[in-house]
Amino acid sequence: MNILPLNHIDEISTYILDKNAENKNYVEFIPRTLDEIKLKLTNTFDEQSFYYMEDNQEIVGILGFEKIDTHEVNVWGPIVNDTSDETLNALEEMWKLLLSNHPDVQFCHIALHKDHQLNNSKLKRLHAGYVKTHYTLEIQxxxxxxxxxxxxxxxxxxxxxxxxxxxxxxxxxxxxxxxxxxxxxxxxxxxxxxxxxxxxxxxxxxxxxxxxxxxxxxxxxxxxxxxxxxxxxxxxxxxxxxxxxxxxxQTVRIHVDSKKHEQIQLLYEKIGFKIVDETHHFKYVHTY
Structure with missing residues (x-):
């Protein structure tokens, strides 16, 4: 398995679009259309802020830092094909490369669907801690x-x-x-x-x-x-x-950030809202 800097934007964009459509790989910060993904990769990222994994000349994972400011980034990923030890080791290596390339970054924000295959325990390999859950609720x-x-x-x-x-x-x-x-x-x-x-x-x-x-x-x-x-x-x-x-x-929608699902039940579900999407937010804090 090879780790490579940003290249072949068309192929990477298609890979990201397809994978991000799946709950097991959904990342909140990634745009929803192919053109928007291509534009971001072209104008926002470079060889120091984006890496991908390749196995037998096939893309099998990506990870990138989208800068908010000098000290803060939103993370594109992790998106991977599987959670084998080989893949997780390569993911950890990409993470270390990104941190090394951006020594001034103090906070990395990661937002994954609740069913993401790297949610919770496996994400601890990146030393990111849970912050909150972002709920989308609707009533018809x-x-x-x-x-x-x-x-x-x-x-x-x-x-x-x-x-x-x-x-x-x-x-x-x-x-x-x-x-x-x-x-x-x-x-x-x-x-x-x-x-x-x-x-x-x-x-x-x-x-x-x-x-x-x-x-x-x-x-x-x-x-x-x-x-x-x-x-x-x-x-x-x-x-x-x-x-x-x-x-x-026909529909009323509301977005809520909360650490306690009980609060959602007591307030929104009591009115009649139902959860239609749930994203878990994590944060990596760099300690010097």
């Missing part, structure tokens, strides 16, 4: 009505500063600001606030893609002083119910 019909009287209201200008502060505190690293959200509001974008005792204790934002008959909930937050009071449940239930009032919506 309005949730059942609840007796609880909701305390939701559509966003309006008097609540600008309270919403702005809550969003900024909840999503400090987000590229989307409170003003960005407000500027989208209209027929296909809605912002609801949870208000009690005259205070904005939470908010939820939904977006509708009419061509896909899909509504998504990209942002929701509750004030840290008022958590574990059922606010998130009310917000998600209300926003989902409202989304299904739109004639084009």
């Amino acid at each position: 019909q309005p949730p059942l009505a609840i007796d609880e009287h909701h305390q939701m209201t559509p966003y309006s200008k008097p609540y600008y500063y309270a919403f702005h502060k809550l969003h900024a505190n909840s999503f400090k690293d987000s590229d989307i600001s409170a003003d960005d959200i407000i500027h989208t509001l209209g027929d296909n974008h809605a912002l609801y606030l949870y208000i009690a005792e005259g205070l904005v204790k939470g908010y939820i934002y939904s977006s509708i893609q009419t061509s896909e008959q899909l509504a998504t909930i990209p942002y929701l937050a509750s004030h840290h002083d008022y958590r574990k009071q059922g606010i998130a449940f009310q917000m998600i239930h209300y926003a989902t119910t409202e989304a299904f009032k739109h004639e084009d919506v």
Whole structure:
């Protein structure tokens, strides 16, 4: 088995596309189309940041570092044909080469489907630790009505500063600001606030893609002083119910990061959402 630097981009791109379509090799950071994969390999990677395994002139595995900044990368892979000792040894060698080529990198992010063949124990060979699970959940019909009287209201200008502060505190690293959200509001974008005792204790934002008959909930937050009071449940239930009032919506989708599956059951599945995808996130931290 040979370990080779990036070359033969067309063949590697096709290999990645085919393998990444399988749950046992799915990596979240890899694009979904052949053209996007080729473009990334051409413009983002080089011979120092991407390696592949070859056996009998056939590609049997890949691993790459896509830089986020000087100290952080998203990992393309691991993608391998099998989990034999020979393959795992070659994978470990590629990993060491990448780390050696990038001495300034401190954090490597790995995101694999829950059924990935290198998930959990085998991934320990790269000394990466579990961080969280990323869930995708969907519901195809309005949730059942609840007796609880909701305390939701559509966003309006008097609540600008309270919403702005809550969003900024909840999503400090987000590229989307409170003003960005407000500027989208209209027929296909809605912002609801949870208000009690005259205070904005939470908010939820939904977006509708009419061509896909899909509504998504990209942002929701509750004030840290008022958590574990059922606010998130009310917000998600209300926003989902409202989304299904739109004639084009057939599905509502939400993405959630959590370490505890029980939280998913208590909140989202109680409303009627079902898990349709599950990705496990790991992180390698370089210690000097």
